[in-house]
Amino acid sequence: MPGTLPTPADARRLPSFSPGMTIGLFGGSFNPPHEGHRHASLVALTRLGLDQVWWLVTPGNPLKDNQALPSLEMRVAAARQLADHPRIVVTGIEADIHTRYTYDTIAWLQRRCPGVTFVWIMGADNLAGFHRWQHWRGIASRVAIAVVARPGATTKGPLAKAARVLAAFRLPEYEARNLKRHRPPAWVFLHAPLDSNSSTALRARGHGLPVGEN
Numbered sequence: 408m409p410g411t412l413p414t415p416a417d418a419r420r421l422p423s424f425s426p427g428m429t430i431g432l433f434g435g436s437f438n439p440p441h442e443g444h445r446h447a448s449l450v451a452l453t454r455l456g457l458d459q460v461w462w463l464v465t466p467g468n469p470l471k472d473n474q475a476l477p478s479l480e481m482r483v484a485a486a487r488q489l490a491d492h493p494r495i496v497v498t499g500i501e502a503d504i505h506t507r508y509t510y511d512t513i514a515w516l517q518r519r520c521p522g523v524t525f526v527w528i529m530g531a532d533n534l535a536g537f538h539r540w541q542h543w544r545g546i547a548s549r550v551a552i553a554v555v556a557r558p559g560a561t562t563k564g565p566l567a568k569a570a571r572v573l574a575a576f577r578l579p580e581y582e583a584r585n586l587k588r589h590r591p592p593a594w595v596f597l598h599a600p601l602d603s604n605s606s607t608a609l610r611a612r613g614h615g616l617p618v619g620e621n
């Protein structure tokens with residue numbers, strides 16, 4: 408249970424950045440956040456040689472039923488408490504720019520943060536459904552993508568439609584550190600020790616965040 412909730416403005420704040428930085432964008436519902444999120448972020452941070460990872464706490468995944476989604480402030484507070492790392496920054500900026508679509512978020516951030524190189528990070532389960540995201544080919548043409556292995560999806564992920572369509576742009580894993588220097592489309596699959604945490608499992612065990620409390 409997170410402590411003090413941020414104000415709406417604080418929860419939606421654009422993190423500070425400097426030109427020349429390489430920043431991983433890790434979007435999620437974080438309902439609730441868990442060690443798997445931290446694990447995937449740290450794998451990407453170190454293997455890709457990123458300066459920071461920004462957790463983008465979504466106002467509501469457009470492909471999920473969000474009726475029982477805890478407030479953005481609640482999820483941001485919990486994510487900040489869990490992340491607890493100098494290079495992981497948590498923001499609900501998508502609520503401020505009024506989008507739930509990753510393509511729009513990336514386009515907005517690229518306009519707003521000149522000189523910053525963004526890389527999209529996602530777990531392998533998300534790669535499996537990536538071809539259902541709005542303008543998914545556009546996303547792949549705007550940012551390099553790193554896919555982090557996840558239990559149950561490690562072998563399925565690369566067989567996903569998006570993985571097949573983008574096969575020619577996949578880098579060998581030993582090139583991961585150079586991903587940020589590749590002009591998109593470019594992506595890499597990062598095999599790593601698997602982390603079995605999931606928000607679904609936590610909610611099922613009664614460890615979800617309270618709904619409707621602010």
Ligand SMILES: Nc1ncnc2c1ncn2[C@@H]1O[C@H](COP(=O)(O)OP(=O)(O)OP(=O)(O)O)[C@@H](O)[C@H]1O
Nearest residue numbers: 435436437443447529530533557602604605606607
């Ligand atoms: N254990 C994990 N290992 C690797 N990636 C993960 C892990 N847990 C979540 N992710 C990734 O984190 C991002 C945000 O995921 P999300 O907040 O939906 O968590 P989740 O555990 O998948 O939630 P839910 O079970 O409600 O679908 C996604 O890209 C997802 O693939």
Ligand SMILES: O=C(O)c1ccc[n+]([C@@H]2O[C@H](COP(=O)([O-])O)[C@@H](O)[C@H]2O)c1
Nearest residue numbers: 434435436465468470508509510540541
């Ligand atoms: O843009 C889309 O069409 C789209 C469709 C599904 C998911 N996403 C994003 O994918 C991220 C992961 O979502 P989730 O709920 O699986 O944690 C989060 O940032 C969502 O907004 C984006």
